[in-house]
Amino acid sequence: MPATSTLLQNPAAAVEPLTIGSLLAAYRSGAVTPGKMAADLLARIDAAGRDEVWISRVPAKQLKQQAAALDLMLQIKGEAVFETMPLFGIPFAVKDNIDVADMPTTGACAEFSHVAPASATVVQRLQAAGALLVGKTNLDQFATGLVGVRSPYGAVRNAIKPEYVSGGSSSGSAVAVALGQVLFSLGTDTAGSGRVPAAFNHLVGLKPTRGLISAHGLFPACRTLDCISIFAHDVADAWRVLQSAAGYDDADAYSRKPAMLGVKRRGYRIAVPDAPEFYGDAAARDAYERTLSQIAAMPGVTLKKIPFDAFTDAAQLLYQGPWVGERRAALGEFFTHHGADMDPVVRQITAQADNYDAVDAFNAQYRLADLRREAETLLEGSDLLLVPTTTTFPTIAEVQADPVVRNSQLGYYTNFVNLMDMAALAIPGAWRGDGLPAGVTLIGPAGSDHLLAEAGAQFQRVLGGAAQADAIAAAPLPFNEATVQVCVVGAHLSGQPLNWQLLEAGARRMAVTSTAARYRLYALAGTTPPKPGLARTADGDGAAITVEVWEMPLRQFGGFVAAIPAPLGIGTVELADGRAVKGFICEPAGIAGAADITHHGGWAAYLASLA
Template sequence: MTITDIHADYLSGASTPSRCIEQVLARIAAADRPEIWISRMDAAALRAQARALDAVLAAEGAAALARLPLLGIPFAVKDNIDVTGMPTTAACPAYAYVPDESAPVVQRLLAAGALLVGKTNLDQFATGLVGTRSPYGAVRNAVDPAYVSGGSSSGSAVAVALGMAAFALGTDTAGSGRVPAGLNGIVGLKPTRGLLSTRGVVPACRTLDCVSVFAADVADAWKVVQAAAGYDARDPYSRRIAPQGVRRRGYRIAVPAQLEFFGDIAAQAAFEATLARLRDLPGCTFGTVDYTPFRDAAALLYQGPWVAERHAAVGAFIDAQPDAAHPVVAGIIGQAREYDATDAFMGQYRLAALRRAAEDSLAGYDFLLVPTTPTMPRIADVLARPVELNAQLGYYTNFVNFFDMAALAVPGVSRADGLPAGVTLIGAAGSDHLLATAVAALLGGAEADALAADPLPFAEPTVQVAVVGAHLAGQPLNWQLLERGARKVAATHTAPHYRLYALPGTTPPKPGLARVDRDGAAIEVEVWELPLRRFGEFVAEIPAPLGIGSLELADGRWVKGFICEPAAIADATDISMFGGWRAYLSRQAA
């Protein structure tokens, strides 16, 4: 169940939001997996919402999908995220409350047309990576119910994996948005901290928490993040993230020099097979880095003073009602009593040193590639060894939020026993778009180009630039714009005061645009918007005789755009009669 397929069915008339919801409700009933859900939307209310969207779709057609990018898409929400009128339990019935306001991320998704199916089970208070620490039952794996589903966002991941929702929200502090994705064969996107508001989320470690997204593929996860992201002035941990932009000229990928699978030969073989496939891709370079600082930082999360931050979130409740908490969860949070303020500062100093060492080791790379999990335990084994096996599942995840990084977990080559095996690409803060585009390209997804041209909404000053030749969409130098996070905002023409020339001896071939006093023409251009902080870099790459000046558009606006030195036009061919560079190239090809 993907957003692309659902919307294609809506436009073709093969389905409607109402039919889609009936299909989802039927799947939920047939699956007989009550442990996935803690609460569900009233079926009558859900059907009424779907019928309202049926009417919108019938009236507006494709325009409705442009206005409501998630129209009629069923989704689920982890039950530590507030939804108006529905209990928030954090998998602890005695803790439950009914919020008056939905979390901003939920509000944004509903405003985009998505249909909320229900709230999903989790490791209590988001403390765990196994999916077994809940009074609502252990959430069984979507592929083999004998195995763990991963946590803490267990219900959200399994709901997506079983087609009960097209996407779902989770949270991620130590890996809760990635481990369940890897263990259930789906995509888990953990954004840069602060990109999605965490207001209305029951905290685990408030300084580290992220809202994460589960989806069937990378394109869907990115579409959801675009709808959900946005600065929230009421969330003190919300940030205006400066995105890195994208690249398609090869990636530099680091792999841990010390790989650990805790004796799981099938997991090791699956990772090695995925890595071998990636090494065969053209343009990618690989190297190894010392994993020690990453491993040591991961250990700090549960073996250091950060357990006190979990106590700051829910400790007063657990202290007042100790029998209401899951015993393993209560034991972990209770460790806070072993640390004092001095320990907290010492932990920060240790973390700063480890982060600097990690940054230095990754300085020559775009990403770190790791197994999403080093092993895949059975539920029975986790119940027998709850702390030890939980710690193993966080071996490649716990450090990411500590180091302020973004991560994208995706399916890799399956294990020899048929169970899923995922890999995760991890990048610096702001690399969210770069990660999504890179994963789509490396996995051979046809959506890579579309993803590259679709950055997050701008949250910073921008400048508009009119391009006329090799920087047009699909042309050889368009990547100079995409690499700087640019978005195409218009296809239009200049005012009728210009002439276009084919410049001789340029590689790749380029045109020159010149304003004239008479006999001008309207020339096809595209207007692209890019962050102002990247504009200087873009201009610096433009070779003579071209430059950036100001262009008058057909609607009378003036924007920055490509111009050409007059001397270069003397020996150039006037191609104005074609009306634009693409039309000229088509005629040349013919």
């Protein structure tokens, strides 16, 4: 692991956290086996003495048997297992409002508990990818709260300073990762429950576009707004999990196939609040300002201050408007007959649904539409919105003394995101002067998940974390739309000056291969940056030329082609395996007088010869 700067280094940590990438590398090398990892993990959980983190766990015997099965699989299949199971042997946890077959789902309410007949779609996908489920974690009851103390199973204490809140509602999921009891976990996010706990426990919290991860098997808080979220130690780990977790699901009526935006590789235009609110918490303000100054100093970054009223007005609709009716609808008859069994604060919030009717609901929708349009106007010309993840950091005692107001303060920068159909990524920022963690959140429109992950990785590096942006940029989510394959031969190759055009179009490299043996390659004169020209020979006097094949969304293809300058263009290129794909070709006039570099076999080899 790379060394961390003073901005990101955890003052309370003696060692760097184990990441998914490092554990997979240990499996590959044979230094660790899933069986040994499981035994060590169980010992770590028992030694921690943090029973409030978990509501139920996979029995130790069963977990060891599952790990032993992975040991055997690794012995038989070797390296191939990592290709088919990208999360092979990675321990994880799920928030206890997400179903796991044959385990109780409680929602942090014992009277509500019921054994799930099948696992949620997302759990099935993660286990199919090789992930090893450890158990189900504590939460603010029925996912109602941002504090982590509204549970009969105990207030979940902060992983770094136990007298402080862990954040909610996905409290146990975050703390399990922060304590090293699992390497990633699933939370849920309606009003910030996948982001606030990340900030309070020095984690990454990935809140995807609504519908990107199936919610089938999730007991809802607000069904139209809920997102299943991911906690991890760094951006690459969270992105790796999303690769396996995301996907359309017919079983979820709110699942969808959002058009995904490409990444930005030439700097970022960032919108920030013009008057950030911290409710008098000077340490929180200082940490945010130090984080923002580091990001603002990056090459190509520009900041634009915008008024924030449209976002805060939308945020108030979530708990001070008819959306509380969704929480009441989710509980149904249970609220009628078992309201007395609920946490009193959760019951009080849910009961507010009786104050609203259908007219209120429609009027709130109209108001939200107006605020969304205002927010879109404010964000025009910006790649993303960057905000503090939280305003302040209360102790458990402070929340218990004033539960509603303290909770409301924590949602200032989070509550509006799902209402406005936005994606978000919370990352650790500079540490507060009092030794508590703090974070910032990147927010973008629906479908901006890849953009936010790549940008978050860039900011992570500047703040002292691992350098992961290039790997994330090269790994968009699996395509769920029409695509086209494009053969590139020169300045668009990986590592070359125009490769950013492919990445910003959301393209993925599919293969490094060669053309059929009937092409010639020329170094074109007077092009900036230097470019080659590929020409098919009429008489067969050619050679195979090394190329890359990229796949991009078809909706991006026209814009990509429009940016190609003469004498280059897009035609049809025959590959060595006989396939014909779209690719770069050169007009005959451009080749006249150009140097024939065919004998080098490709553009990269030609450039190497010049060096």
